[in-house]
Amino acid sequence: MKRKIFISLIVLVVLLLSQYKILLTGYANFFTIDDPTHGVNAPILILAGGAATRVPKALELYEKGYGNRLLLTTERSWNSKIAHLFSTNEQMAKRISQELNVQAELEVVPSLKGGATSTFDEAHDLLVFCSKEKIKHLIIVTDSFHTRRALYAFKKVFQGSDIKVEASAAPNEIFSEENWWRSDRGISAYLLEPIKLAVYMVSNKNVSYIKND
Numbered sequence: 001m002k003r004k005i006f007i008s009l010i011v012l013v014v015l016l017l018s019q020y021k022i023l024l025t026g027y028a029n030f031f032t033i034d035d036p037t038h039g040v041n042a043p044i045l046i047l048a049g050g051a052a053t054r055v056p057k058a059l060e061l062y063e064k065g066y067g068n069r070l071l072l073t074t075e076r077s078w079n080s081k082i083a084h085l086f087s088t089n090e091q092m093a094k095r096i097s098q099e100l101n102v103q104a105e106l107e108v109v110p111s112l113k114g115g116a117t118s119t120f121d122e123a124h125d126l127l128v129f130c131s132k133e134k135i136k137h138l139i140i141v142t143d144s145f146h147t148r149r150a151l152y153a154f155k156k157v158f159q160g161s162d163i164k165v166e167a168s169a170a171p172n173e174i175f176s177e178e179n180w181w182r183s184d185r186g187i188s189a190y191l192l193e194p195i196k197l198a199v200y201m202v203s204n205k206n207v208s209y210i211k212n213d
Contacts, residue, residue, distance in 0.1 A: 021178075028177035031193055033147040034169040036061060041068040042137035042166075045109075047122055047150060048075035050143050050170070051092040057170035058141040059102045066168075067139055071129075072108050073122045076115025119150050120200070123157035130163050137164045144169040144177065145189045149197045156200075 044067035046058045062070055072089050093106050109129045116122045130138060142150045151167040158165055175186030 024181050025178050028145065028180055028190055031146075031148045031190070031197075032144045032169050032177060033151055033167045034144075036066050036139045036166045036168040037137075038064070038066055040066075040137050042139050042164075043067055043069040043071050043135055044168075045071045045073070045122075045126060045138055045140045046089075046093065047119065047140060047142040047146075048073045048089050048116060050146075051089060051096065053143055053170040053172055054141050055093045055096040056100060057168060059097055059100055059104065061139065061141065061168055062104050063102060070104050070106050071126075072106055073125060074108060074111035074115050076111070076113075076117050119146075119153045120157065120203070123154045126154070127157055127161065127163075131161070136162060137166075139166050139168055141168045141170055143172055143189075145172075145180075145193050149193065149200055152197070153200055 044058050044061050046054050058070060061067060070093075072093055075089055090106060090108055097104055097106070109125050111121070111125050112128060113121065116125060126138065129135070138154075140150055140154060147167040147169045151165065154165045172186075172189075175183045175189070180186030180190050
């Protein structure tokens with residue numbers, strides 16, 4: 001009996017190892033949500049962080065007619081003494097749009113607390129902005145691995161409003177759902193994401209200790 005159990009365990013391990021690509025890809029796909037509605041003329045929001053991936057994706061959606069406005073959130077500077085040495089989200093977005101030859105006006109959403117430090121912060125900023133602008137539909141653009149958590153945060157903050165929020169997944173230039181385990185950045189992104197998602201699920205307030213990704 002023990003020998004049969006041992007052999008069964010060996011077979012199970014071999015099967016799991018042989019199918020690791022399918023399992024790891026399926027795991028990564030869980031975090032990806034990509035469901036923007038075409039033609040609704042909803043503002044397209046570029047979440048802070050990862051401008052190299054998120055801005056091109058937002059510009060692509062804009063050119064294809066998914067939205068009529070491009071919005072940027074305000075990210076808090078971590079060190080005001082050296083902030084001038086780094087480009088702001090707006091500066092990076094403008095530079096990328098010029099490089100891609102896309103003519104689009106970028107609007108910066110005011111921050112409620114001097115700059116967002118988390119996706120929750122951005123959601124709170126957008127709730128106020130959308131209410132003032134009478135926006136009823138919003139498309140948020142972020143990296144693929146971040147879309148589920150970002151959408152969860154926005155829907156949690158927007159609960160009780162009549163604003164519909166959708167997510168669009170920006171592909172990463174280094175890794176994807178099919179090969180994330182082959183790079184340090186991919187491993188870091190996908191192994192930390194479930195922890196961050198769990199923290200968001202048990203929190204009802206701004207999560208200032210998880211910075212924007």
